[in-house]
Amino acid sequence: MEREKIISVKNLTKEFGHFTAVKGISFDVYKGEIFGFLGANGAGKTTAMKMLIGISNPTSGEANVAGFDVHSQADMVKKSIGYMSQKFSMYDDLTIKENITFFGGIYGLSRIQIKQKIAQLIEELELQEVANNLVGSLPLGWKQKLSFSVALLHEPKIVFLDEPTGGVDPITRRQFWEMIYTQAYKGTTIFVTTHYMDEAEYCDRVSIMVDGSIEALDTPKNLKEQFKVDSMNDVFLKLARNIE
Numbered sequence: 001m002e003r004e005k006i007i008s009v010k011n012l013t014k015e016f017g018h019f020t021a022v023k024g025i026s027f028d029v030y031k032g033e034i035f036g037f038l039g040a041n042g043a044g045k046t047t048a049m050k051m052l053i054g055i056s057n058p059t060s061g062e063a064n065v066a067g068f069d070v071h072s073q074a075d076m077v078k079k080s081i082g083y084m085s086q087k088f089s090m091y092d093d094l095t096i097k098e099n100i101t102f103f104g105g106i107y108g109l110s111r112i113q114i115k116q117k118i119a120q121l122i123e124e125l126e127l128q129e130v131a132n133n134l135v136g137s138l139p140l141g142w143k144q145k146l147s148f149s150v151a152l153l154h155e156p157k158i159v160f161l162d163e164p165t166g167g168v169d170p171i172t173r174r175q176f177w178e179m180i181y182t183q184a185y186k187g188t189t190i191f192v193t194t195h196y197m198d199e200a201e202y203c204d205r206v207s208i209m210v211d212g213s214i215e216a217l218d219t220p221k222n223l224k225e226q227f228k229v230d231s232m233n234d235v236f237l238k239l240a241r242n243i244e
């Protein structure tokens with residue numbers, strides 16, 4: 001059976017004046033896949049992701065996300081996806097319940113749906129003791145898990161995660177990845193950027209961007225074989241060195 005493409009990108013390009021940040025990238029992502037979008041600082045990952053979530057117009061090329069064209073149907077793209085940015089995006093001065101209520105409203109959930117989601121999330125994340133505490137008082141790892149859950153409130157087909165685990169310890173990162181696996185198992189597609197190469201190993205497939213171009217794209221296993229190394233970290237280093 002042919003796998004369902006949920007993201008399809010062809011020659012996608014973004015120029016800022018004379019500088020080309022994304023240079024004609026092409027790739028497909030399949031339903032339920034965990035797709036790692038890697039690259040060094042400044043490689044163009046965030047710029048590419050912004051085009052895929054419909055908040056930045058491509059200079060040229062095409063991208064279809066969840067069945068919608070990012071250029072002409074950006075509003076539909078936004079409704080079909082969840083997004084969690086590098087910068088934690090909840091309100092520190094609202095409680096956990098208030099944040100869920102607020103974002104549920106933005107995503108168009110009814111009052112009953114919001115109530116159900118609050119109960120569900122508080123139980124799943126074991127936040128019973130702190131549900132009425134300000135989000136600002138939570139440890140970063142908890143905020144990130146909550147932020148991920150909030151990005152999924154409207155049950156999007158795809159969730160885009162831009163360096164979701166920055167700054168937390170390996171155990172918390174591992175717990176975060178358990179949540180990602182659970183969600184992918186339910187059929188949600190996960191598009192994730194990360195700087196942590198151990199996390200790249202957890203992805204179904206990984207693309208590696210260097211200076212605006214995708215220089216490698218395959219499963220972690222195949223990439224390690226292709227570059228004749230034992231870890232994704234070494235794949236990354238070898239690729240960056242070859243390009244220089």
Ligand SMILES: Nc1ncnc2c1ncn2[C@@H]1O[C@H](COP(=O)(O)OP(=O)(O)OP(=O)(O)O)[C@@H](O)[C@H]1O
Binds near residue numbers: 044
């Ligand atoms: N609005 C903009 N105007 C001009 N240049 C920009 C703009 N946004 C990004 N750039 C440049 O495009 C390049 C790619 O930036 P981008 O943020 O996409 O990289 P990245 O791979 O996401 O890096 P990081 O991991 O640091 O977030 C960088 O050289 C950056 O300075």
